[in-house]
Amino acid sequence: MKSVLAITDDTVLATSVIVNALQELGNGDVANCDSQIITQAFSLNKLPLGASSMDVVISICRSAFPSDQMLEEISRVLKPGGVIFIHKTSQSVAVEKDESPALVRRLLIAGFLEAQETEKKIVSPSEVENLVIKAKKPSWAIGSSFSIKKPAKILPKIQIDDDSDLIDEDSLLTEEDLKKPQLPLVGDCEVGSTRKACKNCSCGRAEAEEKVEKLGLTSDLLENPQSACGNCGLGDAFRCSTCPYKGLPAFKLGEKVSLSGNFLAADI
Structure with a gap:
């Protein structure tokens, strides 16, 4: 009713x-x-x-x-x-x-x-x-709440093709790359610390010896530097005009004098 x-x-x-x-x-x-x-x-x-x-x-x-x-x-x-x-x-x-x-x-x-x-x-x-x-009138009560079911998202399946084309690394190499590199001949310049540069020196020792000869220094003066006045190792500001070490950097007496690679390079 x-x-x-x-x-x-x-x-x-x-x-x-x-x-x-x-x-x-x-x-x-x-x-x-x-x-x-x-x-x-x-x-x-x-x-x-x-x-x-x-x-x-x-x-x-x-x-x-x-x-x-x-x-x-x-x-x-x-x-x-x-x-x-x-x-x-x-x-x-x-x-x-x-x-x-x-x-x-x-x-x-x-x-x-x-x-x-x-x-x-x-x-x-x-x-x-x-x-x-x-x-x-609505069939639901005012102020009521209910949960909304969200549709589950199905991720697309990724087909992995094992037979996919791969780049052969060897195919990227040329004939020049496959050739065995020729190593430079090892000279005897590095054998012993007192050996002189060979005729076909390619390691730079010949150039270093030429620099030393221009300065009028012997190997003994470089290996075991000594000073009669005691000022030779302090630098050019304290050396006399005839000092054989003139032009070299400051050093300690009794220790080997080492020349830098850019010793003869111009400052300007």
Whole structure:
């Protein structure tokens, strides 16, 4: 048995209006409906009904009824998935064109779904203007939460081709690269510290000996430098004009004098 609530801003509402409304709205057998009527509902702040107790609520009004507060009350007494019909009539003044969209917005803001204008007429067809708005209460409770199952992302399978073409490293080598390198002939210049440079010296010892000869130094003076005045090892600033070590860097007496690689290179 369906429970139906009819509310109106009029003082009196005929039961035949409710019967006609249920028949027009296609709510099945009217005899199996438990109907209740509340008149002058605009004076109420709260409907005297329990929460989620009505299947259908029919609002019949001539003024700006129902208010936003009354829409909250209607939503409270409606069962989840319940339907509300708002029927507004006007005998003397035509219904404004923008009144239907405004009422639809109010229903959506109040939490109803599928709010839209319908062509069904609830009251007598003698009325000049009729406006019927239908809406539905959500089947879920306001403030409820539920988890959304995200679809699992399946990663594409990567086909590994073991027979893929690989570059042969040997193919990158040329004939010149494959030839065995010819190592330079090892001379005897490095054999012994007192050996002189050979005729075909290529290690640089011949050039070093030429530098020493230009300075007038013997190998003994370089291997074991001595100084009669004691100033030869201090540098050119302390050496006399005939000093054999003139031009050489400072050194310690008794230690071998080593020449740098850029000894004869120009400073400028």
